[in-house]
Amino acid sequence: MALTGLGPPLAAWVVMAGALLVVSAAAVLRVVREGERLVVFRFGRLAAVKEPGLAAVLPGADRAVRVPLGPAFLDLLWLDAVTADGVAVTVNGTGLASVRDPASYALDLGLSESATLAAAEAEIRAHVAERDLAELAQPTGEALRDLSARISRRTREWGVEVTVIDFHRVEVRLKADLVRWAEGYATRAEAARNGP
Incomplete structure (x- = not known):
């Protein structure tokens, strides 16, 4: 059916109604x-x-x-921490986080990402504080899985789960605390060689 027989005002209204319908559909449908x-x-x-x-x-x-819902990388860079045996270290690593509860994530959209990163950093510092430098140098897969689970317990309220944490580098600053650690290590090694 052609619009030419309707006259200019009616044809304009039909075109405007069609355009309004398209705009409304675009606003309603996602x-x-x-x-x-x-x-x-x-x-x-x-x-x-x-x-x-x-x-x-x-x-x-x-x-x-x-x-x-896809995985997002967490850059865990230049985290200062102190080991259980008193050595100040700087940790660099990465993490992998995924959204498990979209509704919780959307409720705190601006907070979720920064809070997840802050929780990961705090748990890594606590993880380092529970270990001697020698343990930290070669973390086991089990220790890193436990660390991921600890972080996820904190981030679950934002709908986020941290599935992987990996340390790329653990740097020790050449300060007096390193010398104290080395002396303590030498004493422990000597005691272990001599037995009880």
Whole structure:
């Protein structure tokens, strides 16, 4: 059916109504990609977590937050800590974090990333404080898995799980505490050789 017989004013209204319909559909419909969730808040309250596919939101009533589920890297750089035997060290490493609860993550969107990094840094410092320098030099897989679990217990409230922590470098500063550690190590080694 042609619009030419309707006259100029009616044809303009039909075109405007069609454009309004397209704009409204674009405002209401959202595409949720694989590997993400769309968390919808209606009037400030959690309404739904949308799976991949086409999702509808109500303009003016809903606020939609896209939450990526894929792993995110944590750069753990230049963390100063002190070992159980009193040696000041600087630790560099990385972590891998994933969103496990999109709704909790979206509630504290700005806080989640920085809080996860802060929790990881605090737990790494505590991990270092519980170990001698010799233990820290060659961390076991079990110790690193335990560290990841400790961090995840703190980050769970933000919907984040830390699955991997790895230390790339542990540097010791050449200061008096290193000399004290070396003297203590020599004493312990001598005692071990001589027996009880």
